Amino acid sequence: MPASSIRQPRTPKKPKKIKPPDVIIPANIDWQTDDTGNRVPVSGEFGDVYFSHADGLAESRYVFLQHNQLSERLANLVPQQCFTIAELGFGTGLNLLALWQLWRQLRATYPELVTSRLHLITTEKHPIALNDLTQILALWGQRAPELADLIEQLLAAYPPLITGCHRLNFNDDNLTVDIWLGDAADSLASLDSETALKRPYIDAWFLDGFAPACNESLWAESIFAQIQRLSRVGTTAATYSCAGIVKRALQDSGFEINKVKGFGRKREMLAAVMLDETSLKEAALGKATSDSNTKYSSRITTDNNANNLFITTDTPRHTIVIGAGVSGLLSAWTLANRGLQVTIVDKAAPLAGASGNPRALLAPNMTPIHHVYEHLHTIGYLYSSRFYRYLNTLAASNNSAPVFEPTGTLDLLVKTNIGTQQIADYPNEMATTLSAEQASDMSGLKTQQLADHLHLPQSGLINPQALKKIILAHPLITFQQLQVTKINETETNVCISGLHNDSHERDCLITIEADSVVICAAYESHGLDSRIVDCSTIRGQLSWFTPTAEQSAKLPKLPLKYSGYCAPFIGQTGDGDINNIEEGQQQFLVGASFVDADKDISIRSDENQQNRDKLIADIPELDSILPTDTSLWQARAGIRTQTLDYHPLIGRLAGSKRLWTLSAVGAKGYAIAPICAETIADMMLGCFTPLSAIMLARLSPNRARLHKSP
Template identity: 40%
Template sequence: MADLPDILDTDLSNSNAIAPAQIDWQTDDSGHVVPISARFGDVYFSRADGLAESQFVFLDHNQLAQRWAALPDYGYFVVGEIGFGTGLNVLAAWQLWQHVRPDNHSRLHIITTEKYPLQRADLARALATWTPLAPLAQRLLDHYPPLLAGCHRLNFFDERLTLDLWFGDAITSLQQCTGQACVDAWWLDGFAPARDTRLWSDALFAQIRRLSKAGTTLATFSAAQVVKSGLQRQGFVLNKVKGYGKKRHMLTGVLPKNPPPVLVTARFRHNKKIAPFWLPLPFRQDFYHATLSRKSRHKYAPDTLPDLAPANHRALTVAVVGAGVAGLAVAYSLAQRGHRVWLLDRAHPLAGASGNIRALLAPKLHNVTRFDDNLHLIGYLAGLRFYPALQALLPPYAAPVLERVGVLDLLAHQRRAIDSDAQASVADFAVPLDDKQVQTLLDGKTHATPPTQTPDPQATQQAGWWLADASLINTQIFAEAVLRLPNITFCQTTLQSLQQTGDCVTLQTVAHANAQPMDLPPTFDHAVLCMARDTAEFLPHVSRIKHSRGQISWFALPTDDDSLPPFALKYGGYLATFGDTRQRYALLGASFVRGTSDTRTHAADHEANLATLQQALPTLASQPLFDKNHLPDWQGRASLRAQTPDYLPVVGQVWAQPNDTHSRVWTFAALGSKGYAYAPICGEFLVGLMGGEMLPLPRHWLATLSPNRKALR
């Protein structure tokens, strides 16, 4: 009988739930306490000297010191790793990168997978062994994400280093990984094939080949036959060399310039007396892979990537039209890669919907069945890493960009309660509270710190969820930080038209009458339209964008008043306090009105915001602070949210005709009410598409977010 190895044999419908690593701590020969996997009975690193082994196997045998030192200006090098483990390989590479990287704009991108990630406390304990790596280990720990399946992008722009942590099954993770770039060097770590038989499979080796190119190298501690034969079937040329220390052998390899096409192989076993054997079948693996892709739960063809010539290792000149949160996020990602950005807007930065006095960064909680399908949650977690990093661009006395106030989400306004099946998927960043605990927080002036321990998971009634990291963003400080980057130039001007000719984009603009005169470049390498609903005026092929009016309300609090919670509340609307030691304010948001383009402030919207609070929290709203007689003293701001019919933003390359993958016109628009969550991750996504990088979102988002998604259906 024959058994075809299914390249997509991993069940992509699995939930977010990630089982953390089970660690046994043992003392090695030198007296160090080292982690052992209780699940696999194998060590995470060598008892003798794990750091030296990591350097020997993965860095030296991929010739990384020499290759990195020779990177040209704006060069881009990708490392792929199977088995993040304790992060020792990553930190060893980071340390080497610091020593050998050239003084230019080259960048290192490490993509690593881990099915059973360590919890943060275990990771800190494991890395404490390596004193020389302590500063880098602390930076990794500071950015270490919650244990949710999917890609977590960690950018260290000051180090010119990007780390993509893919939590979940390695095969599933690599299947979702995509981009114009390919991996330059592989570290095949993980546990020994005898311990983890499921990992070392043809499905894994097929993904390694898919993400490789001619000249891609690899190194692995293992010389097992299953590894050797699997890689050879994928076309890699292997060498068996002396292993580290007492280990006899290890493998190195390279994918040759013109590797033969990989045929599908079948495993045959005639009867129990004859050993199984593999036999190639007469059709190519990539055809087989495409056939199996039709079984995917996603309805779009996933890999419609741009097809642009490389930038010849030079800085790009990019026009970003629209200085809202989308345009600022794109400009930031471009500038941090060393590109020249002209940020254009007919008004001042954040003049539109993203210019509210404060923005609430908190996910909308519902049945989160898959993290990698929930863009709002992906963006929320990315934002918690993105916004604090901007503080380094500001003077020491500046107000914080992000203030972690915490949010109590009451799951009101006809939201679905989070059921017990979904609790595991959000337990790392949200704690369920019962009625009594919520009432304790809201009752009078009793504002104790919300519990840090999850209540009994068997409790049937969930009255609210506590999100300790949910935050308020000071929007003007955010814009100020981004605009401090020296290679971003803001210009107040109005776009009239744009045209692509060959490899250039030309803009026709009219400068604002009171704006400082500024000469724009005659042409740009790329143009990105981040103009909310106005985007469709210049890009008729973009999906239909609609709008709704929203108004926030705020008022000054008496100096001695402490009747409101120090954290924010979500209840269909939201209530938060903000300010400084001199004056505090209460903020309510936000109304939702369709069918109007009026952006004047209206008393009726103040009343609507108050009514929403009264309906959800009548006791709190009965305080004298919220007496209707005070409404004339309230301040407000109204703006128009832009959104698509499917409530997802449009992000990507804009086609003037079908499959126009050479287009140099891009868009990031229609963020709705989730702009500050979507902007950081989608800005990285768009810049990755433009620069030919590996992407920070699973491959199905290519078509799901595409401005051309109607044509791709």
């Protein structure tokens, strides 16, 4: 692609505000019997079946896989290419399962697909509750045993039913599934196509809503306007419906339609392909011959090959990540999982800064459920809880310490922030209130007022050293100790230069070249590139001590959130690499202090005392249990970085083609860095992100509110 066609980042325009979403109402499931005596789920809202009475799985394969020519198109992908499919109506997930199985088969047949990716974006207004979905898919596990493993993985990753995008990554298969819950028109409008280096498009559509006669809203003009916006020449669509409203809407959106034999009792179905204006005029004038099916097929194949050439000329192969804190490590991991070679550089060891605490608490900052779709911390927490559990499976396979300990957390602060009534609509698997007796049994607290406090069952503790070990073991990631002093971007690459301290304690100048650079250097990012706003700094000191057996029996049994946080934990292999913690040793941590505009990271005994005092002020019964001499406590100090509006910086720097940043994650790095890393990887590689256009504008490093003249 010529350099002139690379879109330059700019101060983002404010996207059109989407109305606040309603609370998700799960589908009401009824049942019928199909042609062979099997039970078939029916939507109680729309009175229509979720799949054919003849054979739902065969219908998915015939209508959506065959008539989007996916076997041929997916087999033709080149390394690192991402093929994107959008679906209207996730339903039971049967289309996903059929697609997933096909993708697995193709990857086993064509080794060159090892770094190619499949991305499914699917929408659902009334998602099926997990219990109902488990029952439905259990039937398919019996009828189609080849799907059993996929069904198990899908159910394990199925998200809480909360409005917004839920990203599911099935890394072993290079498959990403974004489930957008809520109104389909709003979800499609949220897909950003402006911030990526190369504009992303949908390659194929599964139009699988309930019949237009049952659910007109999913076939509305606003839906097809978004389909047109998100498609390009060569994009295909398939649907079981031949209703006039569907045919006209596709034609008005730039698609040539092709009526073919339907599945089962259906006489006809529609397959469609988006054409350029000349081809559309030819079709309208009747110049298409009787061999229209052949022309339809050749248009898809030709356009797919053109897209392959488009991908190979500009996809980065090697990226440098500056900074080995949590943002840098997770950016490197995400890019490496997309097939890029990544070099992490830092003046110190990985996690030597603010990200290197012995444990980090992963728990959401609760917000009223009507605001969740625009609340980065909640969006990040939902993704992170799945992500860290996946890393646990990798750790277990290597006999390593787990990255995530799912302890649950008791939030004693929520009533101060928003009140329990405002979060009553949250799914219980994410947040639920407890009686005083339940909270006392769970926490071990005896005299604390605990009625109606919040239990966060999916939360827990992150082990940063275990996380570091897994990330640095990735075969495409290398670490280089380097104090970067210069970044030089040219038309064809980026070179960084800096000082490396060799084995003889001598500084030597090193230069590294790459296709792109991601700056994740916290408050030092501004010094590397002045286009990154100079952020405020907040010193934080975390304290911990080794309790006696008597103290351990009386201390809280699980993490607690109050005006600070505390948590018991046991030392694991690797904890002694940075912090003085022995494997198998019981510890209790208390944190953390907040000192504005202070970059000194020396340990201060008075901040240990402050951490103790804050805990005792909120939970007085612990005063007689905690050691009184805090000078013997261990501690670690780090510097948090945050912007004036408290949002991190994610995106490409203004006027640049190859320089990006993910920085200023503040005190919430372990909760939001995984989803932010996914987002920046998507923008770098021309894919749709899991964050809405509104959110991306709010997080842009070029946003106007941060660059106003004083």
